[in-house]
Amino acid sequence: MSAEIYMIGSSSKGNSCLIRNGNDLFLIDAGLSAKRICSAVRSVGYDISSVRCILLTHEHSDHTAGLDVLYHSMRVPVYAPSPCFPDLSRSSPCAYPFLISGDPGDVIILDDTRIYPVKTPHDAIGSVGFRISFGSEEFAYFTDIGHLSEQVVRAMSGCRRVVIESNYDPDLLENGPYPPPLKRRIAGPNGHLSNPDCAGLLPHLVSHGTEKIMLAHLSEHNNTPEIARDTALARLDRPDRVCVASPSEVVAF
Ligand SMILES: [Zn+2]
Numbered sequence: 001m002s003a004e005i006y007m008i009g010s011s012s013k014g015n016s017c018l019i020r021n022g023n024d025l026f027l028i029d030a031g032l033s034a035k036r037i038c039s040a041v042r043s044v045g046y047d048i049s050s051v052r053c054i055l056l057t058h059e060h061s062d063h064t065a066g067l068d069v070l071y072h073s074m075r076v077p078v079y080a081p082s083p084c085f086p087d088l089s090r091s092s093p094c095a096y097p098f099l100i101s102g103d104p105g106d107v108i109i110l111d112d113t114r115i116y117p118v119k120t121p122h123d124a125i126g127s128v129g130f131r132i133s134f135g136s137e138e139f140a141y142f143t144d145i146g147h148l149s150e151q152v153v154r155a156m157s158g159c160r161r162v163v164i165e166s167n168y169d170p171d172l173l174e175n176g177p178y179p180p181p182l183k184r185r186i187a188g189p190n191g192h193l194s195n196p197d198c199a200g201l202l203p204h205l206v207s208h209g210t211e212k213i214m215l216a217h218l219s220e221h222n223n224t225p226e227i228a229r230d231t232a233l234a235r236l237d238r239p240d241r242v243c244v245a246s247p248s249e250v251v252a253f
């Protein structure tokens with residue numbers, strides 16, 4: 001049976017994803033309130049007490065806002081990029097650190113799942129995405145990527161299911177309300193991935209075996225689900241391959 005993947009919520013305001021594979025039940029990121037994460041986990045038939053660990057991509061609050069409360073009720077291992085830990089432990093003093101280097105060869109082994117963290121170009125203290133092997137299937141989870149580095153593209157290639165950032169529409173960003181320095185940060189090489197840059201990679205992924213793509217981490221102000229989806233579909237001939245994560249609803253993938 002293939003692994004179950006539920007995007008609990010994903011946008012520039014908060015991100016969390018629940019994964020079940022055989023004996024393994026774990027979260028990627030905890031950027032929504034603990035209450036919302038717990039009720040989302042319940043809504044898909046699991047109990048938060050069965051979650052075995054939390055993986056963090058980086059320390060930004062849209063990925064960690066619920067961590068402190070969750071950690072204090074769950075007391076499960078938290079895996080995070082090692083440079084983030086001093087910052088995280090200031091807000092979550094009891095966080096139980098399992099450090100991720102993101103260097104080649106770094107791997108987290110659960111019962112039935114192997115997780116390979118991969119460094120991502122993003123303006124965090126430390127930042128990774130994940131290629132995850134469920135045994136018979138490979139899955140990729142990459143948000144908060146300023147550009148498509150060679151390492152990130154290699155990690156995504158060959159994965160059957162891919163969660164990839166499609167953060168902003170360049171015209172909406174350019175003409176939107178953000179101050180110029182923030183616009184430059186978002187569009188910079190260590191900011192976020194635009195819809196066209198995301199879409200440009202999709203034919204490559206499909207030609208390397210990707211069957212399903214979830215567009216994630218959409219900006220609330222500089223994007224819409226319709227624009228992100230249309231930009232992606234303009235580069236693909238199969239609309240059924242693409243879905244868009246919701247900021248507030250659980251989406252099964
Ligand atoms: Zn970030």
Ligand SMILES: [Zn+2]
Pocket residue numbers: 012015060062063144217
């Ligand atoms: Zn983020």
